[in-house]
Amino acid sequence: MWYNCLSKYLLKEGYINDPTCPSIYMKILENKFSIVVDYVDDINIVRTPNELTKTIDSIKKEFHMKNLGRVTFCLGLEIEYLNKGVFVYQQTYIMKVLKRFYMHKSHSLCTPMVVRSLDVDEDLFKPQENDEELLSP
Numbered sequence: 001m002w003y004n005c006l007s008k009y010l011l012k013e014g015y016i017n018d019p020t021c022p023s024i025y026m027k028i029l030e031n032k033f034s035i036v037v038d039y040v041d042d043i044n045i046v047r048t049p050n051e052l053t054k055t056i057d058s059i060k061k062e063f064h065m066k067n068l069g070r071v072t073f074c075l076g077l078e079i080e081y082l083n084k085g086v087f088v089y090q091q092t093y094i095m096k097v098l099k100r101f102y103m104h105k106s107h108s109l110c111t112p113m114v115v116r117s118l119d120v121d122e123d124l125f126k127p128q129e130n131d132e133e134l135l136s137p
Contacts, residue, residue: 006038009062044071 003023011017015025015036025036034055035046043065045055056067071079073092080087098104 002041003038006043006063009059010036013058039075042074044074 007017007022007025010025013027015027015034018024018026023038025038027034032048032051034048034051036055036059037044037046043059045052047055059065070081073079076090076093078089078091080089095104098106
């Protein structure tokens, strides 16, 4: 019932429903966009800076809702906001899987991984170069 009501409202407001994923609605105007993602009774909004207030105000006119701020955890993904972008990881999910298979107390390797391209033409196992960043544990 909630999905049908929200869907009808967003389509009326000019959003386009993604045919491959029916819980995603997009509104693209010139160099601005707003993407509304519905999951059960939660809504996540991805947008250009000026569109956020417009989108939230528009939805608040029709529905009672609380703005919980930036998403930090969604569908097993942990989201961290950095100066240069967004970092998405699954540490909590990985720990849950390790505990399920009784591997959460196993010891990690002492050999650090190096951040590098996954270009198949390069040797992924070459020694670390001076300008390469080490991944943290």
